[in-house]
Amino acid sequence: MIGFPAIGLSSGTLPQATAAELADAVLAYGGSGVDLRIGKDQRWERDGVAEALSHFAANGLDVFYTGVGWRLGTPAPLPEAPPEWPVKVFCVETPDLQLVADQVAAASEAGLELWVETHAGGPAVRGLIDLAGRTGVGIVLDVLGLGEIGGADRHELADLAPHVRAAQVKGVLRTPAGVRHRPLSPPDLDPVLSVLAGSALRCVTVESRAGAPAADLAVLARALAPARAREKEENRS
Secondary structure, three states: OOOOOOEEHHHOOOOOOOOOHHHHHHHHHHEEEEEEOOOOOHHHOOHHHHHHHHHHHHHHEEEEEEEEEEEEOOOOOOOOOOOOOOOEEOOOOOOHHHHHHHHHHHHHHHHOOOOEEOOOOOOOHHOOOOHHHHHHOOOEHHHHHHHHOOOOOOOHHHHHHHHEEEEEEEEEEEEEEEEEEEOOOOHHHHHHHHHOOOOOEEEEEEEEOOOOOHHHHHHHHHHHHHHHHHHHHHHOO
């Protein structure tokens, strides 16, 4: 593991919060940064993305990465996103690896670092491992999306770990009517804890509409505490 992951909220947790309200909530709940989904008409971006980003920085809040609805492997122009931060994108289910490699290279030339999210309609874990290994694209481990692409056993998570740059967690309840959000619980974090030691994981954010962001961040902080303690002990020795 390179460093210890910071924690915070995804803007999807508080979609009706202004930039100021989102920043205040993250800091009040013990987080240090945000991931921001651009283009979903969330309240934080309605007064301008650049203005909101400046507000977050002025209040000592990190922007971990931004996210757009663009899909890697689609023959389309690169997404428009602030180049200062990594950009979370999706990926087609069976990508042309040469096309993706060209897109990742073009993004790099444009100053963009692309991260692919585990997401419905995207590659399964083995495909993501191959994709990342061949193109250098980073992975955002979304725990809900991981289930939607077929899940992963411990061997697959170990192979995926070196490519994971961020994680997004949420509590979900699967019902016959679909998926419902619920407050986060420790077992929800098992995939993240599985990749922690072998990854360059920079951040973990909560994306939930269960209405419990403070409690969710507390669950996340407690789950990561043993790993933080181990890291401090290793740094002392």
